[in-house]
Amino acid sequence: MGDAPWEVGYADLHAKTFGGPSAEIIALADQMPHGGTVLDMGCGEGRNALFLARKGFTVTAVDILESAINKLSTLADWEGLGIQAEVADMCQYSLSGPYDVIISHGCLHLVERVRWQELVDKLKAHTVPGGINIVVVFTDTLPPPADLADHCLGLFKEGELFSLYLDWNIELQKSYTFEDKHPGSPRHTHSVNKVVARKPPNPALSLTWCCRAGFAVESVSCCPSPPSARRPKRAGTRPPPRGSCR
Ligand SMILES: C[S@@+](CC[C@H](N)C(=O)[O-])C[C@H]1O[C@@H](n2cnc3c(N)ncnc32)[C@H](O)[C@@H]1O
Numbered sequence: 352m353g354d355a356p357w358e359v360g361y362a363d364l365h366a367k368t369f370g371g372p373s374a375e376i377i378a379l380a381d382q383m384p385h386g387g388t389v390l391d392m393g394c395g396e397g398r399n400a401l402f403l404a405r406k407g408f409t410v411t412a413v414d415i416l417e418s419a420i421n422k423l424s425t426l427a428d429w430e431g432l433g434i435q436a437e438v439a440d441m442c443q444y445s446l447s448g449p450y451d452v453i454i455s456h457g458c459l460h461l462v463e464r465v466r467w468q469e470l471v472d473k474l475k476a477h478t479v480p481g482g483i484n485i486v487v488v489f490t491d492t493l494p495p496p497a498d499l500a501d502h503c504l505g506l507f508k509e510g511e512l513f514s515l516y517l518d519w520n521i522e523l524q525k526s527y528t529f530e531d532k533h534p535g536s537p538r539h540t541h542s543v544n545k546v547v548a549r550k551p552p553n554p555a556l557s558l559t560w561c562c563r564a565g566f567a568v569e570s571v572s573c574c575p576s577p578p579s580a581r582r583p584k585r586a587g588t589r590p591p592p593r594g595s596c597r
Contacts, residue, residue: 356498356533361396361418364425369395372402373456375485375523375547380406383483387451392441392474393458397423397434404432408452411435413444442466446477453477453484460489464505471515481552484519485545488512490526492542498533507544516548523547 360368376399385407391400394412396419404410404427412434414420420438427434437444441455442462453474459467474484489495491506513524525545532538 355416355502356536357395358416358418359534361416361422364422366396367398369398369457372399373487375545376402376454379452379483379485379547380408383408383451388448389452389454390446390448390450390474390477392444392453392455392470393461394423394436394454395419395457397426397436399454399456400434400436401426401430401432403452404434405430411437411450413437413439413441415440442470446473448477449479449482450477451479451482453482454486456485456487457489459486460504460506461502462505467505475516475519475550478550480550482550483522483547484516484550485547486512486516487543487545490542490544493528493540495541496531496533496536496539498536509542509544512544512546516546519548519550521546521548 357368360366380403387408389400389403389408389410391397391403391410391412394400394414397412400410400412400423412420412423413436414423415438417438420436423434424436427436441458455470455474459470462470471486474486478484488507489503490509490511492509494500495503495506509526513521523546526543527545528540528542530538530540
């Protein structure tokens with residue numbers, strides 16, 4: 352890494368490098384069982400990890416930068432929060448869990464495509480049935496600014512993130528841009544994909560899974576039907592009505 356723009360903020364205990372907790376984390380906190388387990392991969396200085404620890408979650412936070420983990424640990428100590436914070440490369444990290452919630456906010460595009468492909472599989476596998484993944488990535492719809500170009504090793508293609516979660520229940524899927532400014536770089540715009548997805552309590556009952564597997568989806572009870580219930584795949588067959596498997 353070396354000279355990423357966020358390192359300036361990590362060296363300052365009073366800086367809020369990425370602002371407060373993200374909106375979907377705030378929304379989620381009230382829906383999840385008190386004391387649930389959270390893994391924040393690429394946690395930075397911990398805006399989301401600290402927020403969830405304050406809410407009573409049991410949080411593990413991982414970042415490759417020592418400065419990030421030092422700052423997060425100090426802030427957690429000041430508040431008496433017991434966050435397990437570790438310096439590690441998220442791609443090499445040996446996940447335990449399974450976790451109720453796994454977050455990767457603004458990080459996966461910072462590693463090569465082949466590495467995030469493997470990592471997303473691991474994140475999904477280490478989530479409890481009924482648990483949540485929250486993933487936010489930059490896409491290549493807009494080029495990254497000069498000071499981030501060398502860091503964005505694996506920009507996603509538009510929609511690619513969503514396709515990785517088609518076998519889960521997608522609770523929020525958002526494609527957007529936002530304006531940003533780092534010290535020493537001109538104002539610029541990022542293109543972003545965000546997903547909040549829930550692992551099916553029983554994967555066989557996921558509606559998106561049923562659609563992908565070719566089952567006719569009229570109601571959840573049709574999902575375990577035998578292969579004879581499969582929708583015939585003919586050229587020109589119309590897809591199921593929009594919304595029937597989302
Ligand atoms: C844009 S910051 C986002 C930080 C935090 N997730 C947030 O939303 O505030 C990206 C973070 O990913 C971390 N990161 C990049 N590559 C990583 C890797 N291979 N393993 C762990 N963390 C990594 C960086 O050190 C940085 O703290």
